[in-house]
Amino acid sequence: MERRKFDWGVVLGLALLGFSRSMGWALNKGFSFPLLSDYTSSAFVKGSILALEGVIGLIVPPLLGYYSDTLRSKHGRRRPFIFVGGVLAAIATLMIWTAYKIGAPLWAFALTLGFLYLSLHLYTAQFRALMPDTIESGQRGKASGVITLLEWAGNLFLFGLGGFMVAKYGKDHIGPFGLTAIFLFLAAAFVYYKVRELESPEIKDNESLSEYVKSIFATKDFLKFYTAQILWWMSFEFIAIFLYGIIAFILKGAATKENIDAVTSMGLYLMALFNVAVLVGSLPGGYIYDRVGRRLSIIIGGLIFALPQLWGWFIHTETQIYAALLIAGVGWGALIAASYPVVGDLLTKFEKEAFTGRYYGVYEATKSIPVLLAGTIGGAIVDLAGGNYRILFPLGAFLVLLAMPLIWSMKELEVRKE
Secondary structure, eight states, X not given: OOOOOOOHHHHHHHHHHHHHHHHHHHHHHHHHHHHHTTTOOOHHHHHHHHTHHHHHHHHHHHHHHHHHHTOOOTTXXXXXXXXXXXXXXXXXXXXXXXXXXXXXXXXXXXXXXXXXXXXXXXXXXXXXXXXXXXXXXXXXXXXXXXXXXXXXXXXXXXXXXXXXXXXXXXXXXSHHHHHHHHHHHHHHHHHXXXXXXXXXXXXXXXXOXXXXXXXXXXSHHHHHHHHHHHHXXXXXXXXXXXXXXXXXXXXXXXXXXXXXXXXXXXXXXXXXXXXXXXXXXXXXXXXXXXXXXXXXXHHHHHHHHHHHHHHHTTOOSHHHHHHHHHHHHHHHHHHHHHHTTHHHHHHHHTTOGGGHHHHHHHHHXXXXXXHHHIIIIIHHHHHHTTXXXXXXXXXXXXXXXXXXXXXXXXXXXXXXXX
């Protein structure tokens, strides 16, 4: 397949798209749990509603990624999905705020969250696939570092803004929702109108849907990587989904509605700090991936992410919470920047570069399975533990450590840049 040289315009366009999508996901992480706490005190109920993201993400990206690979359109393979998904996601953010403000019942509010998840996942695989579609293997770590940097900057921007607005106006102010809607629309429109895809490659030996699914399980390195990613993202989601409950339990002894309301602003600032740390870890993570070694760069990031979770069981003060999240964020940034290019490099290795949409669809699905599992299993474990949210820390660390041998045993992943 014909390739371009390194194109900063494409990378920055994708980085802007990542920034806006991260605002959408950050809005969900930052506001959904506190808003749901006005409806129910059950960790299992709240976790199960938030796990809708996992159900949708498990189905939609792999399927639409598969079909975008074979799409023949004057608008490109990826951009139509990006534009439609971005517009719908913008509408969904405003629907969430409206449903809460008018006092919609729990089921209706849950449906608006589900609509946001569906809209964002309509173009998840296509967003991911555009980078390896246009960037050569050996340069993808650099591109991944920049894209990851802007993705997590989007999180930082929304969490910082949200923390300020919650402290000043309360958690139901339209500001974060309206601004997120604007960015989602503008970024999708920019990529659609300004980023040009390569001419669609001719696929001589196209995989059927069943062959595509079968090949994932038949190719050991794909299976090992996807399994490892499920484990470390489940660890992340334990903390991300239940952060407000964790903070309220550690600092106030119980995750009641009143205690969660009291720590909502702090939780948003903590998420902002975490994303600053992710930014710090993401750029060297991408560089290390290209220069030092694929497997080793992932393992280093994973270990740095796991260590503060082991410490989490013993944390008792606000300062300790900030310190643990700061260290974990550096490790997470390095881990994500190093793991994003893996699928593209494996497709290059196995000569399947025309299939980036479908395989990055599975890549995103393996990030959605953990949301489903962490929301339901994590919520059930917390309820069974009598509301002790601290139990999620050692469990998360165990999952990350379990993933590392799988990465080290990958045989076909390039170890050094040639």
